[in-house]
Amino acid sequence: MPDVVVVNSGVANLASITSAFSRLGSSVVVTDDAGVVAAARRVVLPGVGAFGAGLAALRARRLDSAITDAVARGTPLLGVCLGMQMLCEGSEESPRISGLGVIAGVCRRLPDHVRVPHLGWNAVTAVSQVALLDSGVAAFANSYALLEAPPGWTPAWTTHGVRFVAALEQGRILACQFHPELSGAYGAALLERWLSGVEAAPSAPAGKGPEPGLLRAIRSGGQGAGAGALAAHRALPRREGRSGGEGSAVPAPARRG
Secondary structure, three states, rough: OOOOOEEOOOOHHHHHHHHHHHHOOOOOEOOHHHHHHHHOOOOOOOOOEEEEHHHHHHHHOHHHHHHHHHOOOOOOOEEEEEEEEEEEEOOOOOOOOOOOEEEEEEEEOOOOOOOOEEEEEEEEOOOOOOOOOEEEEEEEOOOOEEOOOOOOEOOOOOOEEOOEEEEEEEEEEEEEEEEEHOOOOHHHHHHHHHHHOOOOOOOOOOOOOOOOOOOEEEOOOOOOOOOOOOOOOOOOOOOOOOOEEEEEOOOOOOOOO
């Protein structure tokens, strides 16, 4: 049995997430077989593109029930980017499509007075370092997000025009709006804690962290960073699905000041 089973919904970039776990020494299997997902030791739900297309792909393969059944059994689960959004009850992007309902709440579009999609590196602030989440800087590629943390979940926050949930954890479930697999040492450490269950050693007091706001942004359809771009990490392909869908190339963060 592999250490990690990555759900192949057909709307995900699989190379970057599988490479991230392989670098940590974990055995990884990518599958669209609901039976394999149901029997997994750990499940990863990645995703890029549009909310409705992602849910349709899951349901066509009966992966939706395999994921929710795994959650009910206490199987460790990681949702990434669109994967996190699909775990929610719904999204404004596809208002008639129900999400998996693991996380209470509906994802909202980011405000129009800032650049959308939100592409680049941004600060993540953990409100409580009692388990996996820590403050740091992570790579984002999203147009929609949860604006409120549901009861019973421990959040980390970021800001792009409005404060929104950067990540959530509850028990064995970790959901990241950012891409930990593309977030350098910060993301690798988070993935390693999710694998091992070891709690974070706080890098900053609870509720404190890097100054909010994009450290470096790219224009939609623009090129990734040049020098120093993500070192050993692979960039995502250009956005898939409809305009406003989740996922894009993310450049390396620029130093401030």
